[in-house]
Amino acid sequence: MSLPRYTVPTLSMADGAKVAAALQAQLHALNDLQLTLKHVHWNVVGPHFIAVHEMLDPQVDAVRLMVDAIAERIATLGVPPVGTPGALVKARTWNDYALGRATTIEHLGALDKVYEGVIAAHRKAADATESLDAVTNDLLIGQLHALEQFHWFVRAHLESSSGTLSTKGESTERGAAEAAAVGE
Numbered sequence: 001m002s003l004p005r006y007t008v009p010t011l012s013m014a015d016g017a018k019v020a021a022a023l024q025a026q027l028h029a030l031n032d033l034q035l036t037l038k039h040v041h042w043n044v045v046g047p048h049f050i051a052v053h054e055m056l057d058p059q060v061d062a063v064r065l066m067v068d069a070i071a072e073r074i075a076t077l078g079v080p081p082v083g084t085p086g087a088l089v090k091a092r093t094w095n096d097y098a099l100g101r102a103t104t105i106e107h108l109g110a111l112d113k114v115y116e117g118v119i120a121a122h123r124k125a126a127d128a129t130e131s132l133d134a135v136t137n138d139l140l141i142g143q144l145h146a147l148e149q150f151h152w153f154v155r156a157h158l159e160s161s162s163g164t165l166s167t168k169g170e171s172t173e174r175g176a177a178e179a180a181a182v183g184e
C-alpha cells in the first residue's frame with residue numbers, strides 16, 4: 001500500500017492509506033450493487049412486476065450517490081479512487097449475480113443475500129474505521145441506515161405473518177431464490 005502525499009488533518013499518512021483502502025473495497029461493493037440492482041430491475045417478470053421494478057430505481061439512485069460520496073472521501077484522504085470495471089472484477093471476492101430473467105419473488109430471495117453480503121462488509125468497514133477516522137465512520141454509518149432499510153424492503157416480501165423469512169438458512173443467491181419461490 002503506497003502512502004498518500006497528503007491526507008486529512010490529524011491523520012497519519014499510514015492511517016489515511018488504511019482508511020482509503022477500507023473505503024475502496026466498499027466502493028467496489030456498491031458499484032457492483034448498483035449494477036446488480038439495475039440488472040434485476042430489467043429482468044424481473046411475473047406477478048408484482050411493476051412494484052418490484054419501480055421499487056428498485058430509487059435504490060439504484062441512492063446507491064449511486066453513496067458510490068460518489070465514498071469515491072470523493074477516498075480522494076479527500078489523498079488517495080486516487082478506482083472506479084473501473086476491470087479493477088472491480090479483479091478485486092471482488094464475490095461472484096457475479098446468479099439470476100437472469102426470473103420471477104419477482106426469486107429475484108427478491110437472491111437480493112436478500114446480495115444485501116446481506118454488502119451490509120456485512122459495510123459494517124466491517126465502519127468498525128475498522130471507527131478508531132481511525134470518525135468522519136469516514138460517520139459516512140459509512142449514514143449509508144448503512146439506508147442500505148439496511150432497503151434490505152428490509154426486500155425482506156418484507158419474503159416474510160411470513162409470524163416474521164419468518166422464506167430465505168432463512170440459505171447462503172447462496174440461487175438457494176435463496178428457490179426457497180423464496182417455494183415459500184410464496
Ligand SMILES: [Fe+2]
Binds near residue numbers: 041
Ligand atoms: Fe428503468
